[in-house]
Amino acid sequence: MAKEKMVFIGGAGNMAGAVIGGLVASGYPADKIVATGRNEQKLADFAAHTGVQVATDNAAAVAEAEVLVLSVKPQVMKELCESLAQIVSDRKPLVITLAAGIPLSAYQRWLGAGVPIVRAMPNTPALVGTGVTGLYAGDGVSAAQKKIAEQMAEAVGIALWVDEESGIDQVIAVSGSGPAYYFQFMESMIDAAEKAGMQRADAERLTLQTALGAAKLAVASDVDVAQLKRNVMSPNGTTERAIRRFQSGGLPELVEQAMRDCAERAAEMARELDQ
Known part of the structure; x- marks a missing residue:
């Protein structure tokens, strides 16, 4: 060093x-x-x-x-x-x-x-x-x-x-702002579990540990996240039904649009701060 x-x-x-x-x-x-x-x-x-x-x-x-x-x-x-x-x-x-x-x-x-x-x-x-x-x-x-x-x-x-300065805007959309995306998803999971009858402290503990475990598994695995998702899903099982709900509700498209919005705002801020 x-x-x-x-x-x-x-x-x-x-x-x-x-x-x-x-x-x-x-x-x-x-x-x-x-x-x-x-x-x-x-x-x-x-x-x-x-x-x-x-x-x-x-x-x-x-x-x-x-x-x-x-x-x-x-x-x-x-x-x-x-x-x-x-x-x-x-x-x-x-x-x-x-x-x-x-x-x-x-x-x-x-x-x-x-x-x-x-x-x-x-x-x-x-x-x-x-x-x-x-x-x-x-x-x-x-x-x-x-x-x-x-x-x-x-x-x-x-x-x-x-390689290009505009690439920083894409980094912001993925990792700079990305932690907030996961926090939003975790917050929604905690809220849903509480509404279903679980104590909020228990819901938070389980949600955070699950997020940590999923991330560590993804980092350690030699297969991509799409396959890891399929590994959790059994045909006509509980996970498959939940995933289908996400997909039919437009989650993939919503994530794409949110990240595009983030990158566009980063570019706008650069122009504003360059005055």
């Missing part, structure tokens, strides 16, 4: 904190990581928990960065980038952004031309080490720098590179 000096702006936040924790757990030297923020007590607690360095002065931290990870809300990203533009333009560290929706063209305007930038789109399961991160590299990102971004993503799950 590379050992470049990494600076996380907004590093004590949930997502950046998860990535930092994953890096340290996977063997990245804690003294090579700096997390910045505004809340000194939160930073002190984070440093005590992870062993990394912390700072409140973004500019001073960035002046030593070889890898700069931006993890702030999209609404404040422009202001942050413009405040650091001179330092970043002079030093040209690898910039990795974890913010959703902001296209590379915006970062290039805000930070200056020639800065190597990678867009990273992690999802919330990264908080428990089972995330998916979509990655897109802009012009000027070297193979070695791509490896650094990939290692960072793999510290909290798996990574997938896309």
Whole structure:
């Protein structure tokens, strides 16, 4: 694993904190990581928990960065980038952004031309080490720098590179927003079980364990999910009747349309944030 000096702006936040924790757990030297923020007590607690360095002065931290990870809300990203533009333009560290929706063209305007930038789109399961991160590299990102971004993503799950920036919108539709799809389905199962007479706590326990078991089985299996589904179904049995209800109700088409809507909204947000 590379050992470049990494600076996380907004590093004590949930997502950046998860990535930092994953890096340290996977063997990245804690003294090579700096997390910045505004809340000194939160930073002190984070440093005590992870062993990394912390700072409140973004500019001073960035002046030593070889890898700069931006993890702030999209609404404040422009202001942050413009405040650091001179330092970043002079030093040209690898910039990795974890913010959703902001296209590379915006970062290039805000930070200056020639800065190597990678867009990273992690999802919330990264908080428990089972995330998916979509990655897109802009012009000027070297193979070695791509490896650094990939290692960072793999510290909290798996990574997938896309060849076109629009591919990030598809990643959002599948894995970025995907956890909410499963949460919606689990919520519906819990509600249905409760309406049928089961105690809600029991319904939740069974539903969550079933979801966990199904996902682990799918990951471990050497057959596709369609076959796994068929393996649970016996002819004219209980599972088959339930699956037929889903299919006749248009579930496959509804999922396809929902994911299309998600990707379209991601593209719309990119245009809005690129103003």
